[in-house]
Amino acid sequence: VSDLAAIGIDVGGTNARAALVTRDGEIVERRRRPTPVGDADGLVATLAQLIGEFDPALPVGLGIAALVGPDGMLHYSPNIGVRDLPLAERLRAEVHNPVRMLNDASAAALGEQRAGAGRGIDDVVLLTIGTGVGGGVVADGRLVMGHQGFGAELGHLIVEPDGRRCPCGNRGCLEAYASGTAIGLHAREGLVDHSIASSLRDETELSGREVSAAAAAGDAFAASVLTEVGRWLGIAVASLTNALDPKLVLIGGGAAQATAPWVLPPVRETVARRIIGAGWRTPPTVQLASLGDDAGVIGAGLHAADLSDPVEGR
Numbered sequence: 573v574s575d576l577a578a579i580g581i582d583v584g585g586t587n588a589r590a591a592l593v594t595r596d597g598e599i600v601e602r603r604r605r606p607t608p609v610g611d612a613d614g615l616v617a618t619l620a621q622l623i624g625e626f627d628p629a630l631p632v633g634l635g636i637a638a639l640v641g642p643d644g645m646l647h648y649s650p651n652i653g654v655r656d657l658p659l660a661e662r663l664r665a666e667v668h669n670p671v672r673m674l675n676d677a678s679a680a681a682l683g684e685q686r687a688g689a690g691r692g693i694d695d696v697v698l699l700t701i702g703t704g705v706g707g708g709v710v711a712d713g714r715l716v717m718g719h720q721g722f723g724a725e726l727g728h729l730i731v732e733p734d735g736r737r738c739p740c741g742n743r744g745c746l747e748a749y750a751s752g753t754a755i756g757l758h759a760r761e762g763l764v765d766h767s768i769a770s771s772l773r774d775e776t777e778l779s780g781r782e783v784s785a786a787a788a789a790g791d792a793f794a795a796s797v798l799t800e801v802g803r804w805l806g807i808a809v810a811s812l813t814n815a816l817d818p819k820l821v822l823i824g825g826g827a828a829q830a831t832a833p834w835v836l837p838p839v840r841e842t843v844a845r846r847i848i849g850a851g852w853r854t855p856p857t858v859q860l861a862s863l864g865d866d867a868g869v870i871g872a873g874l875h876a877a878d879l880s881d882p883v884e885g886r
């Protein structure tokens with residue numbers, strides 16, 4: 573296949589998923605390995621092995637669930653359990669391919685903008701709702717990651733100064749209100765009121781999955797929890813819109829699809845009401861992302877392909 577662009581690899585806390593990606597963002601061939609957690613040498617060895625199964629001439633894009641520097645330094649990843657690992661440099665000692673790294677959610681945003689629901693649109697924001705909340709920003713057709721590569725951590729936008737404790741250690745982050753985990757916590761807190769009737773009382777585990785299943789079965793309390801989550805997301809999207817004026821805001825991640833019927837309407841309503849110029853301007857379109865788990869692999873590959881292009885590369 574002549575238009576192969578790169579090898580994209582999405583490194584999460586559970587699996588490292590690799591694929592050959594074409595210039596159009598199509599996936600041609602896939603591989604997968606469990607991610608070694610808390611084992612820097614094991615991580616390097618696993619990724620080198622994965623890369624070694626593909627063409628050594630193709631550039632490699634690594635999208636990693638981590639704070640990643642543009643120099644290929646993996647500064648910190650609670651999910652993968654490593655810090656201060658010069659990952660790109662270590663890989664260059666093992667493989668011949670050029671290696672580029674970026675944060676996994678930024679990779680997913682680029683994938684959606686180039687090959688998914690954002691195709692053809694230059695200004696796109698992605699928010700992912702899963703165990704946590706992630707995000708990425710494409711402005712004027714380019715990823716925005718800041719001078720150290722730590723930008724676009726949209727899950728840690730602070731929506732409530734003295735609010736709930738976030739897994740990052742701060743208080744009041746969006747992630748503490750709108751992640752799959754937070755959806756379960758909201759529900760548990762609401763059920764403290766014994767006058768509320770809900771099938772969720774019988775659940776031992778409570779997360780976005782159980783709450784959206786109950787809402788789909790007609791549970792009014794579960795639906796109200798998700799509506800509340802949509803309002804919190806809407807507050808964050810209104811601020812993002814004021815900062816970036818995106819044309820499109822995509823909601824992706826593992827909990828997005830099932831929660832969308834209750835979450836998306838209050839997001840749209842809150843954004844339309846809270847953005848600057850509400851009433852006379854058109855708010856961004858808010859809709860579901862389309863690539864699912866493949867967004868990160870595709871975006872990581874296209875990022876590496878861009879940087880290897882003699883015109884685009886910097």
Ligand SMILES: [Zn+2]
Pocket residue numbers: 727728738739740741742745747
């Ligand atoms: Zn946080």
